[in-house]
Amino acid sequence: MNSSKLYNAFFAAGISLILACLMIGVKLDTDSTVLTVKGATTEQWMWILTGISVVFLSQLFSTQIDALFGAIPKPNIQKILPEERKMAALKPWLIAAVIVVMLIWPFMVSRGTVDLATLTLIYIMLGLGLNIVVGLAGLLDLGFVAFYAVGAYTYALLSQYFGMSFWACLPISAALAASFGFLLGFPVLRLRGDYLAIVTLGFGEIIRILLNNWTSLTGGPNGISGIAKPTLFGLEFNRKAKEEGASTFHEYFGMDYSSSYKVIFLYLVAVLLVICVIYLINRLMRMPIGRAWEALREDEIACRSLGLNRTIIKLSAFTIGASTAGFAGCFFAARQGFISPESFVFIESAIILAIVVLGGMGSQMGIIFAAIIMTILPELAREFSEYRMLLFGLLMVVMMRWRPQGLIPMKRPNLELKQQ
Amino acid sequence: MSQLLLDVNGLTMRFGGLVAVNGVNLKVKNRQIVSVIGPNGAGKTTVFNCLSGFYIPTEGSVMLKSEQIAGLKDYQISRKGLVRTFQHVRLFQKMTVIENMLVAQHRHLNTNLFSGLLKTPNYRRLEKDAMEHAAHWLKEVGLLEYANREAGNLAYGQQRRLEIARCMVTQPELLMLDEPAAGLNPNETKELDELIIKLRDEHEISILLIEHDMSLVMGISDHIYVIAQGTPLANGTAEQIKGNPDVIKAYLGEE
Numbered sequence: 001m002n003s004s005k006l007y008n009a010f011f012a013a014g015i016s017l018i019l020a021c022l023m024i025g026v027k028l029d030t031d032s033t034v035l036t037v038k039g040a041t042t043e044q045w046m047w048i049l050t051g052i053s054v055v056f057l058s059q060l061f062s063t064q065i066d067a068l069f070g071a072i073p074k075p076n077i078q079k080i081l082p083e084e085r086k087m088a089a090l091k092p093w094l095i096a097a098v099i100v101v102m103l104i105w106p107f108m109v110s111r112g113t114v115d116l117a118t119l120t121l122i123y124i125m126l127g128l129g130l131n132i133v134v135g136l137a138g139l140l141d142l143g144f145v146a147f148y149a150v151g152a153y154t155y156a157l158l159s160q161y162f163g164m165s166f167w168a169c170l171p172i173s174a175a176l177a178a179s180f181g182f183l184l185g186f187p188v189l190r191l192r193g194d195y196l197a198i199v200t201l202g203f204g205e206i207i208r209i210l211l212n213n214w215t216s217l218t219g220g221p222n223g224i225s226g227i228a229k230p231t232l233f234g235l236e237f238n239r240k241a242k243e244e245g246a247s248t249f250h251e252y253f254g255m256d257y258s259s260s261y262k263v264i265f266l267y268l269v270a271v272l273l274v275i276c277v278i279y280l281i282n283r284l285m286r287m288p289i290g291r292a293w294e295a296l297r298e299d300e301i302a303c304r305s306l307g308l309n310r311t312i313i314k315l316s317a318f319t320i321g322a323s324t325a326g327f328a329g330c331f332f333a334a335r336q337g338f339i340s341p342e343s344f345v346f347i348e349s350a351i352i353l354a355i356v357v358l359g360g361m362g363s364q365m366g367i368i369f370a371a372i373i374m375t376i377l378p379e380l381a382r383e384f385s386e387y388r389m390l391l392f393g394l395l396m397v398v399m400m401r402w403r404p405q406g407l408i409p410m411k412r413p414n415l416e417l418k419q420q
Numbered sequence: 421m422s423q424l425l426l427d428v429n430g431l432t433m434r435f436g437g438l439v440a441v442n443g444v445n446l447k448v449k450n451r452q453i454v455s456v457i458g459p460n461g462a463g464k465t466t467v468f469n470c471l472s473g474f475y476i477p478t479e480g481s482v483m484l485k486s487e488q489i490a491g492l493k494d495y496q497i498s499r500k501g502l503v504r505t506f507q508h509v510r511l512f513q514k515m516t517v518i519e520n521m522l523v524a525q526h527r528h529l530n531t532n533l534f535s536g537l538l539k540t541p542n543y544r545r546l547e548k549d550a551m552e553h554a555a556h557w558l559k560e561v562g563l564l565e566y567a568n569r570e571a572g573n574l575a576y577g578q579q580r581r582l583e584i585a586r587c588m589v590t591q592p593e594l595l596m597l598d599e600p601a602a603g604l605n606p607n608e609t610k611e612l613d614e615l616i617i618k619l620r621d622e623h624e625i626s627i628l629l630i631e632h633d634m635s636l637v638m639g640i641s642d643h644i645y646v647i648a649q650g651t652p653l654a655n656g657t658a659e660q661i662k663g664n665p666d667v668i669k670a671y672l673g674e675e
Contacts, residue, residue, distance in 0.1 A: 294512065305505075
């Protein structure tokens with residue numbers, strides 16, 4: 001044990017002590033009208049001291065601890081999974097099975113669970129959209145939520161002012177979000193890396209502030225409420241039909257009214273949308289345009305020398321990513337029935353980005369898993385809701401330390417060549 | 421056969437007050453290997469950057485098949501049949517060898533977004549052609565067995581060859597190689613030498629070469645241009661250049 005270890009341990013313990021004292025050790029409390037500073041209870045101090053000694057010891061014996069963890073054999077995923085060729089044969093069956101399970105499952109669980117699953121599906125859509133921009137094309141976009149907001153408000157406003165239906169608004173939302181992506185992309189895609197990140201961050205805020213302040217159109221901070229839910233070929237899922245002559249789902253099929261039909265229907269719509277998005281993006285990734293996105297991320301100069309027009313390629317990535325977000329936004333507005341600028345703050349962009357990074361840049365499977373984890377974990381950890389962001393940060397640090405390539409790293413397609 | 425493919429006149433490139441290239445003239449005929457040599461920092465790569473559109477030359481004309489290309493965008497120039505490699509290998513490292521080859525054929529392959537999404541027969545045929553074309557060139561440079569390897573994991577010499585193959589699938593008429601032999605061992609240099617000659621003789625393209633390896637340059641060049649400090653110093657056949665006192669002075673310094 002050398003002295004630098006000891007120094008490190010003391011340093012880490014000291015930092016923890018300072019942080020813990022500031023965050024847990026002292027508390028501001030209102031005593032009728034005056035604020036008073038209160039010290040922590042003895043029990044809390046015990047916890048703080050235990051925590052600090054754990055930090056101290058773990059730093060001091062870090063080598064030994066690492067060795068201990070190294071000794072635990074890691075599960076070999078390659079061995080567990082069947083061979084590659086068998087996998088390829090199994091794949092369509094596996095996909096079919098997953099879809100069937102996804103369709104049957106909501107009828108067996110509670111309303112809340114289905115609702116949570118719907119939210120997860122929205123994040124999957126958003127993650128897949130951002131994956132095109134960040135994971136494939138390598139353009140760091142910190143304002144992705146702006147396109148999500150555009151999609152949501154497009155549907156909310158069209159439904160409110162013109163009474164348009166969800167299904168008609170879905171393509172319009174996607175198209176409008178795409179054109180916002182195009183308009184933003186055109187001037188800023190010359191910028192690289194950090195600069196692009198800042199500009200997109202600004203764009204995200206502009207959209208939010210605009211929605212907040214354009215009270216006459218968007219209702220400002222009060223948002224828009226009473227947005228119509230999607231219908232099944234014109235059948236509503238309300239207790240009573242809103243319009244004269246229209247019938248509702250339960251009346252049409254002669255069933256008793258149940259509010260869970262609506263939830264399950266929304267879930268099924270989300271499943272449908274996610275399957276569409278996955279299929280489309282999967283095709284795009286294997287098409288020349290998908291390869292061009294990746295090539296541009298790898299080496300822009302080489303792309304230019306090979307006759308690829310980088311502006312068009314970057315714009316297409318930006319636009320298609322944005323349209324996916326518009327899609328998700330439209331559905332989000334329909335599901336919530338109420339939207340306000342509060343739903344489109346920067347932290348949403350950060351969460352979507354976290355999904356992409358945690359899942360593994362460019363990997364669709366990874367992003368689906370990450371989206372599930374990122375939406376379900378906070379729900380499971382409801383009691384810790386105050387520490388949610390803390391857990392979030394911890395998860396990120398741990399992931400980036402041990403698995404920087406993401407949960408399921410992107411696999412390169414194996415292209416069969418005819419031997420000549 | 422000896423038609424003029426590339427005709428560069430009075431090419432000048434200034435960066436602020438610095439004159440990097442000053443009045444360079446170059447002529448490349450069909451099926452010719454032309455080399456540009458000169459001491460380090462002479463402006464050879466700047467000439468390449470001007471020709472390939474990475475820089476827009478301050479003055480001078482660049483005619484490709486009697487068509488002015490100076491001032492065009494880089495991707496437009498490469499679509500006209502003038503493609504280059506780089507001094508430091510620039511591959512798409514994380515993509516496989518075959519994907520690298522397919523990206524280069526983007527322009528031939530990228531017809532219609534919807535035909536690709538729907539996998540129409542026309543799209544499938546185009547993709548199959550592109551794969552075959554890529555396989556053909558990989559075989560030509562001896563990389564066919566590595567087709568599904570990540571490009572960044574190839575040995576250095578193989579990466580160099582892949583870069584040339586990647587240029588060739590774009591079906592260029594003039595291939596510009598920027599120090600292709602840098603970092604290669606003598607054996608690999610010899611293979612490169614044979615490859616370049618094969619490209620000229622069998623595939624009937626012209627090659628413009630920047631190189632420091634004098635044995636390679638002198639052995640294969642039909643014509644050699646010497647540049648020193650941005651200005652043309654001499655040009656001629658290998659024999660003429662070897663005996664030119666100015667060239668020797670520029671390389672070895674005054675006595």
